[in-house]
Amino acid sequence: MPHDLPKAYDPTAIEDHWAGYWVREKLFSQPTPKDGGPESRPSFDILLPPPNVTGNLHMGHMFEHTESDILMRWHRMRGERVLWIPGTDHAGIATQMLVERQVVSEGSTRQQMGRDAFIKRVWEWREHYGGTILSQMKRLGASVDWDREYFTMDERLSVAVREAFVKLYEQGLIYRGAYIVNWCPRCQTAISDLEVVYDEHKGHLWEIRYRVIDDGGKDTGEFLTVATTRPETMLGDVAVAIHPEDERYTHLHGKKLRLPLVDREIPIITDEWVSREFGTGAVKVTPAHDPNDFALGQRHNLPSINVMDDTAHINEQGGKYAGLDRFVARKEVVADLEAQGLLAGIKDHVNNIGHCDRCKTIVEPRLSLQWFVKIQPLADKAIAAVKEGHIKFTPEMYAKTYLNWMENIHDWCISRQLWWGHRIPAWHCSACHKTTVSREDAAKCAHCGSDKIEQSTDVLDTWFSSGLLPVSVFGWPKITAVNRADFDAFYPTNLLVTGFDILFFWVARMIMMGCWFSLDVPMKDGSPRSLADSVPFREVYIHALVRDANREKMSKTKGNVIDPIEIVKQYGTDAVRFTLASMASPGTDIAFNVARTEGYRAFANKIWNAARFMFMNVDRAAEAGITIDAAALGSMPTAESSAPLESRWIVAEFHATAEKVNQALANYRFDDAANAIYQFFWGSFCDWYLEIVKLSLDFSDGADKARTKSALITLVSVFEASLRLLSPFMPFLTEEIWHAVYDGKPPAKSIALTHFPQAAKAQVGIAAVEQMGLVQNLIVEVRALRKEIGVEEKASVPIELRIDENLKPIISENSAIVERLARVTEVRFVNKISSGLAKHATSQFEAAVVYERKIDVAAECEKLSKEIAKQEKNVANADRQLGNEGFLAKAPAHIVEGLKKQREEAQHLLDKLRGDRGALGC
């Protein structure tokens, strides 16, 4: 087995090579299982939460992918049929905004280009730049099936989107209606509640006086004052509401008001929703621009007057203000009211203002015609799926968060006024004004047969298509008896690894849509699908956030963003992965610290050097005629009961570590798993075992060849198995060294396709661990003693050991280990440690180092004489002062006390020094 690893560990060279190899060789592809084949292997499959096609890999992705990849590699090495499906999301708003900006920078607009040309342009953009994040994943070695890569706008996925829409429509679960939506005037589209971010603003509360008029429309001279934070919306007022029991206004019940500036007569209505405490207790009602007012308008059968256009400029309903931007209109409205004496006051007021999550523009609540999913029957199933335990959340608390949201869910507005996305398959007829919804592109109105129909210009919310992914990636809706192998093998998926931020956006929608649509697909044996088998995944693992070293959220504005690609260039992917894994415990955010990555880079180095040491010995052994059969490798290392202690011990430690790692990964404790491997590899294997095994690696002529060979087999087999244990965490380094172990003739194409170590009870070997523990303790104590009494680093010394008779053989049989690792010439077993020796005691033994420091007597005498002279002077000085009557009369008592004490101490020291001088015979 000649093996040449370069002297220095250089992750860049290794990683580029293997990343390319894994993709080229399609090592992680999972083809459709053969129909009818006896596929008894359990499956383990997950979907990659599709990153936006516009995205670049950030630390959050790298963390998510690291956790997922560790799990996938672990399951794969456990012999399961593993499938991890990658893809990207077309990201409606984000992508459209990005391409739109490019178009504008070229002096054009999307409106000038027209819809078709603009969409073509987006596709071109995607062709050139849309693959960035997936290439980054390839470089970082994510073990996904690249043959199954999808894009949410792909033809086959678009078919599923259309089917889902039409089906829900046919089931009466999709409707079109005028509702107040969150409107982004910049993006010019409705956005969902989830896409609105709120923050506090210091604003004002304007109090406006509305004239009360009599039945004939004449001024009564009385005013009713209303309070509002958005005075410009008064242009759309249709009523003023007061609480029915508000005694201030009882006399106004049934009366009318004259709306200032607009001069419209509007009624005073009473409604219990009105708060008597807020403002003046009278609120203007603007159904087209406020969700609460909209509800109020519905209850009281009031009209809705929309006063703004798509860009939040006042429209023709706003009279003289038409054409003004909403905030300009606000100023003018307030100025005009003031000029007319109708502004009763302006108060400071803090309110929560909603912003578009994408472009940060202030959202305008606005009445518009939109498409909605009637959520209730879908939500019911999605609630039952979690309540009945068909989907398990880790950490558990997220199940509660999910249920709480789901139980208070509103109908889902799914239409977006964008061009980039799945266009809604609905055609409006200008002849009969009815709507045709169809799976095929419609040419004629389904109601009157007219060909004067036009497809809706709206597209679907991006999450409508991503919510369908768990069913659509496996072929739904086109699942037939002959092409259902994927669906049967992989649906439901086993796990979803994702972040909290998309729990509602995506996780909840997948559960609703998965539970709803997969019910169409009977089980393989033809029986109906139960709720338990209709869920899109059986488990959800919500990972934490990656923050900076100071636990601050990373953000571009703060400038504390860590680019994973940069950090990987510096330390290697393996070290960064290991850092993330070692800090990943469920529910705890990661404070990413480069110092830890440096530490794990050193760990990788340590393994590299251990490999080089091992290969050097394997090569020396070969020269001495000792070779190892590759068949001895690849399984779990074992040790005979007659084997030397260090062999039995390292094998036992390895089995115990393997057990810990398997257990930890089953519980998503990536941190425990990583730390167990680290402790084993660095501590047990490198620091202890490698040092001990050197004793047995004797290739000289007279050496015991059988012993050398046995030691070498244990060394190589434990090392090889350790590489497999580490492989999911550090896939590149382990791949490189593993191929070297087999010297280019590996038993598989990749270490990722071998078996993950599974502990065997018989090999856990508690006795060996206890015995080795005793030996290690002794070595640790002797090392400490040596340091304490100043034994020179390289000197070897005898020790005295008092130990129970029954433990004695463990030390005597392994005295060579103690001698080598603690630089001991001889272990002297005694019944009592000789007096005068410094000793350390543990519950099992007492040990002392026998050592006399050789000293230069003349030099020591001189040192003592100097010190004695110094102390004599101190004593004399003190005596002089204490004999001075004048000093004693003036000095405070505590000074005199202190001086007496100093004298006493100096005298004490002096006596000791004189004794030492006497002992040396100076």
Ligand SMILES: [Zn+2]
């Ligand atoms: Zn926006």
Ligand SMILES: [Zn+2]
């Ligand atoms: Zn028609």
